[in-house]
Amino acid sequence: MKRFADLLDRLVLTPSRNGKLRLMVDFFAEAPDPERGYGLAAITGGLDIPGVKPAMLRALMATRMDEVLFGYSYDYVGDLAETIALAWPERQGAAGEGGEQPEAEEPSLTEIVETLSHVSRAEGPKRVEAWLDRLDSSGRYALLKLVTGGLRIGVSSRLAKQALADFGAKDVAEIEELWHGLEPPYTTLFAWLEDVAEKPVSAALAPFRPVMLSQPLEAPDYGRIVAEDYAAEWKWDGIRIQATRDGGVCRLYSRTGDDISGAFPDLVEAMDFDGTLDGELLVARPSREPGIVVGTFSDLQQRLNRKAVSTAVMKKHPVFLRAYDLLQDGPENLRALPFAERRARLERFLDTLDPARFDLSPIVPFEAFDELADKRANPPHPVIEGLMLKRWDSAYVAGRPKGPWFKWKKDPHLVDAVLMYAQRGHGKRSSFYSDYTFGVWTGPEDALELVPVGKAYFGFTDEELKQLDRYVRDNTIERFGPVRSVRAEPDHGLVLEVAFEGLARSTRHKSGVAMRFPRVSRLRWDKPAFEADRLETLQAMLE
Incomplete structure (x- = not known):
């Protein structure tokens, strides 16, 4: 547990991205299986420990410390895990010869995760209490963050995947496409990264395809934007998602590869296709006008970060996908094709889908760059936050390559x-x-x-x-x-x-x-x- 606790401490105190990557790479190199896999799962939110909840930890602390004093301490520190870790009083047990307390062996990360994965809610707090007595303050903090799932160490799931890529000298896009078919403690993944086994075969249907991102358009690049080379689209103020259906399995992914299907069952239900769409998730407002009237981002917020969505909320704030690109058409991978060809395929693909749930992001016509500047400053809809500029000949490449795609947002x-x-x-x-x-x-x-x-x-x-x-x-x-x-x-x-x-x-x-x-x-x-x-x-x- 000490190795994982040290990792968390250093990640919190390391502000730079490269510094965090180095720390994770070193952890993956030093920790054995399955410890490193459980550590990776904790960092990426892949652990589910139902037997321990924050309320149980507060009740546990009340058996060791005056509740008013703990309340003052919590108010000052501002973090439940950190407060308990610092204030936890050791239980006075039987002393050994000479009056010293007998030392208990520190639990391992593997022991903690595998024990808590099957204990009951009644047993979970008892196990945590025993471990808290065997750990120092740093270990207690790591344990409590582990069981509550709120690490807050400035590491995204995407950054952890990049650390894996650095560790194994692989392309991060390969790891992202495998990710949703893997489970902790990821032993097959690490075996491949260390070149002692073949690349795992993705077990996931409807896998995530790493997204292509854009660069901000700056003055030195203005001269590159000509109508012969670049297409212009509106940049809509929603959230970028990927909708994919494969073998009857439907999934919605965020731009970072998180599965958000459960929050939008109404859109999932309408995914009557085989393939992968890239687009913007938006809310439709009721209207008698033809076509979809786009709601504000505030409307969309009513649907975000929910584990369950009521019928009333779905009816009041129905979502739809404004499609930007077509990455997969049935079994055919289109990402290597030029944007102009993918766009033509996308238009035909959308003809067969429910127009209330899937529509096409329109191309913004222009002949000169000055026209785009005027359109950017005066967009036709309040939910537009600027322009996207894409080379007609650009392939769909994971990451943020320089040149193929630009975003030109309105001034704040x-x-x-x-x-x-x-x-x-x-x-x-x-x-x-x-x-x-x-x-x-x-x-x-x-x-x-x-x-x-x-x-x-x-x-x-x-x-x-x-x-x-x-x-x-x-x-x-x-x-x-x-x-x-x-x-x-x-x-x-x-x-x-x-x-x-x-x-x-x-x-x-x-x-x-x-x-x-x-x-x-x-x-x-x-x-x-x-x-x-x-x-x-x-x-x-x-x-």
Whole structure:
């Protein structure tokens, strides 16, 4: 367990992507089977330990520590696993000769995972309690993160797959296509990566095909975009997904290869085809107009991150796929074909599908680059966030190659808002107030009132985070657990310049608006709070 605990500690404290990759590669090289496979499963969210839940851990802690004292500690630390790991008091047992406590052998990662995979909910907490007594604080933290599934170590499933590719000197696309047919502890995968066995045969029907991504279009590349070479499409503000059906098995994948089929059964049910479509998941709004009327990203959020979806929600927010590309047509792999040919095949492919669930992303005609600049600045629909530019002769290549595809997003909106609330972060940010709720002014000039319009937790440097944390502590007026209310008045407050991609109406927020991808753009220490923007400014953007 110590090796896995050390890995987690170092991953949390290593900010660079390459540093995290090196740590994982070293772990895969040093840890034996099946330990490294279980560690990989924990990092990628592939472990399911139903016998232990956070509420059980709180109840377990109550048998060892005063609940009020634990509550204060949890409030300060901000993370359940970290609090228990630090505060766990060892049980006083029988002392050995000389008065010292007998040392118990530390459990291994393999022992923990294989034991918890079959224990009952009644037995699970007892096993965890015994292990907590045998581990140091670092091991306890790793154990608790393992059983709750909330690692928060800054490692995505995609990054872990890249580490596997680096470890075995393989193409990450090969690993992604195999992934959904593999199970922990991945012994056949590691045998192939170490060149001691043949490549595993994918056991999964409807496998994930690694997606092709685009590069941001920048000024030096403007001259390359000519109509003879590039097609233009609208960049829709939904989520990029892949819909694939193979041998009667239907799956929807996110762009990172996560299976999200369970959240969208209405779309899965309509997948009456054999092949793989690449496109944008969007919500359709009821309308008497012909064709599909696209809902906002706020509408789509009602469907995201749900394990189960009610019939009422599916009826109110029906989803559909706006298709960009055709990767597989029956048994035929089309990815090596040029985009122009794949596009023609896609048009024919969609003719046979339900038009309420699958439609075609239109080509945006242009003759000169200046026309595209005008279209980008004035798109015909509020759910468009820019343009996609694709070479007509480009193959569908996994990853982000330079040149074949560009994205040209609209410039972000900017608004000056006032900091209202701050909340403790998680992981390495657990000792800082790093999540910020901000608002804009409303009401008459002699009775101004702030209404919250968004929340952001990135966009600032580490040094700015320290400055913000100090400001929050020095200007706190109320405390609500891990949240602090900050002094925010017309003559006293911190103005944040906030960038965001879009705005939608919202009945859930007092302001009536919800921001898309807000982030802190600048700290306006120079600007008095009363000069921040008013709600009417945002309402005008809606209009």
